[in-house]
Amino acid sequence: MxxxxxxxxxxxxxxxxxxxxxxxxxxxxxxxxxxxxxxxxxxxxxxxxxxxxxxxxxxxxxxxxWPQIKENAAQLRKMRMIDDTGRLIRAPEVVFDSAELDLEEFGFNILxxxxxxxxxxxxxxxxxxxxxxxxxxxxxxxxxxxxxxxxxxxxxxxxxxxxxxxxxxxxxxxxxxxxxHWSYPQAALVVNLEHGLPHHNISTEFHTPSGPFTLVPLPGRQSSLVCVESVEGATRLMEMKDPLLERELERRAHSILGSFKLASKVQSFPLxxxxxxxxxxxxxxxxxxxxxxxxxxxxxxxxxxxxxxxxxxxxxxxxxxxxxxxxxxxxxxxxxxxxxxxxxxxxxxxxxxxxxxxxxxLPVQLARGAGMYLAGKVGPFRRLLMREGMAPGSGFTLNR
Incomplete structure (x- = not known):
């Protein structure tokens, strides 16, 4: 050196x-x-x-x-958002598809x-x-x-x-x-999972009362999980034995990827x-x-x-x-x-x-639900959100 x-x-x-x-x-x-x-x-x-x-x-x-990084990365072709809050005002499910922007993928996920x-x-x-x-x-x-x-x-x-x-x-x-500085009354539990069903390069984000529960594809039948919980909730999850935690995370994911098995050490970080x-x-x-x-x-x-x-x-x-x-x-x-x-x-x-x-x-729930509804039903608005999510300003300059 x-x-x-x-x-x-x-x-x-x-x-x-x-x-x-x-x-x-x-x-x-x-x-x-x-x-x-x-x-x-x-x-x-x-x-x-x-x-x-x-x-x-x-x-x-x-x-x-990039060529060397790409070898161990998984494509992110679709992003699925699901309201799992169980509240009175619930937003409709929204799927953002990279093909709608004439892209093969939004990006890639890598360890x-x-x-x-x-x-x-x-x-x-x-x-x-x-x-x-x-x-x-x-x-x-x-x-x-x-x-x-x-x-x-x-x-x-x-x-x-x-x-x-x-x-x-x-x-x-x-x-x-x-x-x-600012803080939130939450912690993020982070772990990688093996699962029984293929993810089809779809990232799924459940919106829960404690924060997002997000599964992001990795190569093969693996996904990374970021589970935002209350500090007390994250502590309870961290204290679970592996088999119990795997079943609890599968339950929260509504078994969309089948059974879970931990593929990495579970970590928790205050938000x-x-x-x-x-x-x-x-x-x-x-x-x-x-x-x-x-x-x-x-x-x-x-x-x-x-x-x-x-x-x-x-x-x-x-x-x-x-x-x-x-x-x-x-x-x-x-x-x-x-x-x-x-x-x-x-x-x-x-x-x-x-x-x-x-x-x-309630007004905040209404506003969030309305935004998700528009994203799901109004194509130009949905495409603007997709472009803005990837790069600021592009949603206003690359309209189809």
């Missing part, structure tokens, strides 16, 4: 070894920026999955990693462990990309550059730092960027949100969960992060062609302006959907 030199000033230093950090580093390096990635090697134990929409796949194709393994391999051999294995202990920001002090003692200087070090970001704190008050500061730009965190609903998290990366790379590439300072305020404020609406709209949409399931307030 190449070592950094104190005398070299990189164009970009990316901090963070998750998918966002590694994809950002590969993207910047592909665009010709001398890039250093400061990240710890992954453990390979992440049993969660990620659904990638078409715009995210386009970015992965551009940096050359995070497989995704991370491919990204780590590519980072190890990419041109213009230097790896520093470890974490950052301190960051000093100067007028012309930023200096990263790695925990292992190495010093890295760069014209721009891209912070992808997560919700507890040291880089964000060093840049004095404040965040807004919360985070939003940075700014996306930029002197010599630093935030991407991914360093900038925004919301519940795992609608598969928006990583896809939003990859749009951060694509927009930032585009802004920096144009600035480089104009021989502008890529870490300067004038350049970075363009990135922030480009991202604000997308980040705000996705955060609000996920928050609204989640809270609408928790409330028994």
């Amino acid at each position: 190449p070592k950094t030199k104190q005398t070299k000033v990189y164009d970009i230093a990316v901090v963070g070894g998750g998918p966002s950090g590694r994809i950002a580093a590969l993207s910047f390096a592909k665009s010709g920026f001398s890039t250093v990635l400061v990240a710890s090697a992954g453990s390979g134990q992440d049993g969660r999955t990620t659904a990638l929409w078409q715009k995210s796949i386009s970015l992965l194709e551009e940096i050359g990693v 995070n462990s497989n995704l991370n393994a491919v990204l780590e391999d590519f980072c190890g051999s990419a041109k213009n990309l230097t790896l520093v294995d470890g974490t950052v202990a301190k960051v000093d920001f100067h007028p012309e550059s930023a200096v990263l002090h790695a925990a292992a003692g190495e010093t890295i200087e760069a014209r721009l730092v891209v912070a992808a070090d997560g919700r507890n970001s040291l880089v964000r704190e060093a840049a004095c960027i404040e965040v807004r 919360s949100g985070l939003s940075a008050t700014r996306l930029i500061a002197g010599r630093v730009a935030l991407i991914g969960e360093t900038a925004h965190v919301f519940p795992p609903i609608g598969a928006q998290g990583l896809n939003l992060s990859l749009r951060d990366i694509a927009d930032l790379d585009n802004v920096l590439s144009k600035a480089a062609l104009r021989q502008q300072d890529i870490g300067g305020h004038e350049v970075l404020k363009t990135y922030e302006a480009n991202r604000k609406n997308d980040v705000r709209s996705r955060t609000q949409a996920v928050d609204l959907l989640n809270r609408s399931l928790l409330t028994g307030f």
